[in-house]
Amino acid sequence: MNAEVVDGKLVSQVLREKMKSRVEALAKRDIKPGLAVILVGDDAASQVYVRNKVAACQAVGVYSVVYRLSEDVSEQNVLDELMRLNNNSEINGILVQLPLPKHIDEDKILEIISPEKDVDGFHKINVGAMVTGNARFYPCTPHGVMKLLEHYGVVIEGKHAVVVGRSNIVGKPMALMLLEKGATVSICTSKTSNLASFTRQADIVVVAVGKPKVLSGAMIKPGATIIDVGINRLADGSLAGDVDFDSVREVAGFLTPVPGGVGPMTITMLLENTIRSSEMEEMRQ
Numbered sequence: 001m002n003a004e005v006v007d008g009k010l011v012s013q014v015l016r017e018k019m020k021s022r023v024e025a026l027a028k029r030d031i032k033p034g035l036a037v038i039l040v041g042d043d044a045a046s047q048v049y050v051r052n053k054v055a056a057c058q059a060v061g062v063y064s065v066v067y068r069l070s071e072d073v074s075e076q077n078v079l080d081e082l083m084r085l086n087n088n089s090e091i092n093g094i095l096v097q098l099p100l101p102k103h104i105d106e107d108k109i110l111e112i113i114s115p116e117k118d119v120d121g122f123h124k125i126n127v128g129a130m131v132t133g134n135a136r137f138y139p140c141t142p143h144g145v146m147k148l149l150e151h152y153g154v155v156i157e158g159k160h161a162v163v164v165g166r167s168n169i170v171g172k173p174m175a176l177m178l179l180e181k182g183a184t185v186s187i188c189t190s191k192t193s194n195l196a197s198f199t200r201q202a203d204i205v206v207v208a209v210g211k212p213k214v215l216s217g218a219m220i221k222p223g224a225t226i227i228d229v230g231i232n233r234l235a236d237g238s239l240a241g242d243v244d245f246d247s248v249r250e251v252a253g254f255l256t257p258v259p260g261g262v263g264p265m266t267i268t269m270l271l272e273n274t275i276r277s278s279e280m281e282e283m284r285q
């Protein structure tokens with residue numbers, strides 16, 4: 001059996017088309033959603049992510065502005081910029097690209113962002129809201145994974161999902177979102193001993209550890225849905241996920257590629273959250 005390779009670009013396109021009409025509806029009432037991105041330093045991968053985020057905003061009619069701060073900027077300067085953005089009525093979404101340089105306290109930065117503009121869903125208030133089933137913004141990557149599963153009609157309720165990875169950005173919110181949809185969820189990490197004994201039981205596996213070839217075809221159940229969140233730059237310069245694509249493809253039912261799987265969906269969900277933030281702001285007026 002050969003897995004169906006999921007097309008994240010195509011699903012993104014479908015969702016972005018629907019977003020355009022929401023942006024047009026807002027425009028008729030003189031409202032334009034606006035996203036501010038703060039990028040500190042010159043990490044190569046972050047530069048690419050931010051460029052892609054800005055291009056995606058432009059394509060659906062969302063205003064965006066990038067604040068590029070030098071690697072040695074003080075923590076206070078970043079906090080001051082965020083406070084200004086919290087008070088800027090043209091901005092509905094604020095995103096600080098992670099990781100930050102070591103001298104800046106990430107927790108402090110994320111907590112100063114107004115929860116109403118926290119389109120990453122990383123603020124503790126938004127994390128708490130999500131845990132209790134009252135999410136305002138779902139974090140973009142797991143949100144994108146859920147939309148992919150929905151689009152391909154993958155059943156979640158009553159199924160066993162294994163999430164490999166425990167980051168605040170992907171692993172933890174992913175596990176919660178699957179749980180909310182009725183899956184039985186196991187959370188494993190890169191340190192889990194005998195990972196295959198967990199993944200072989202899973203109907204859905206989401207891998208997000210940032211290491212190539214963590215999951216092979218021999219480690220999964222035939223017909224399982226395999227979601228690869230990893231983006232690894234290999235020695236030859238090419239990109240690879242966390243999944244051994246060729247061997248998993250022979251066993252899985254659905255499989256996301258890297259690139260072209262989860263990546264485009266993450267950006268699409270950032271647009272979703274920014275537009276939603278603008279719509280919610282209008283309702284508060």
Ligand code: GUN
Pocket residue numbers: 095096097098099120140141169
């Ligand atoms: N760095 C890697 N992924 C993300 C993300 O989803 N949001 C932000 N802000 N930074 C990231």
